[in-house]
Amino acid sequence: MHELSIAVAAISQIEEAAERHGADRVAVVRLRIGELSGVVPEALRFSFGIAAEATRLAGARLEIETVEGRARCPVCGREAPTGVPPALWCAPCGAARDVLSGRELEIARVELDDTPVSEDAGASDATGATGVTGATRKVNPADLTRKANHVPHR
Numbered sequence: 001m002h003e004l005s006i007a008v009a010a011i012s013q014i015e016e017a018a019e020r021h022g023a024d025r026v027a028v029v030r031l032r033i034g035e036l037s038g039v040v041p042e043a044l045r046f047s048f049g050i051a052a053e054a055t056r057l058a059g060a061r062l063e064i065e066t067v068e069g070r071a072r073c074p075v076c077g078r079e080a081p082t083g084v085p086p087a088l089w090c091a092p093c094g095a096a097r098d099v100l101s102g103r104e105l106e107i108a109r110v111e112l113d114d115t116p117v118s119e120d121a122g123a124s125d126a127t128g129a130t131g132v133t134g135a136t137r138k139v140n141p142a143d144l145t146r147k148a149n150h151v152p153h154r
């Protein structure tokens, strides 16, 4: 399944980033998925849930942001949604339109969970009054990898 390999790739990138930031858990992951990427959001969500088990992303909230496919005609300059499946020809001109958006497959946002992992959440140590419980930390997706934040895509 296409979505499973995408989920596995995204999870390994995010796990690596969480490890580098010293976080044992990831609270929120937001993926940006173009409607022309061929990814079925519900299949991705399902695959993510399975692939995240036994990783730092287990139980993380997955948000999926869909990006509309848009294209522009290089001849007349008209910009319009491509639709799905995409219509890539400009009807009046007969020219091939350039796709502007809709192929995204990116990690848009990651929040790390800095809550100390504890068997017994109620009985932590004496510094319980500091209000740091449940703190999350936002990670700039640009920091996720030295490479781009694009998920490998077949």
Ligand SMILES: [Zn+2]
Binding pocket: 073, 074, 075, 076, 077, 078, 090, 091, 092, 093, 094, 095
């Ligand atoms: Zn045109």
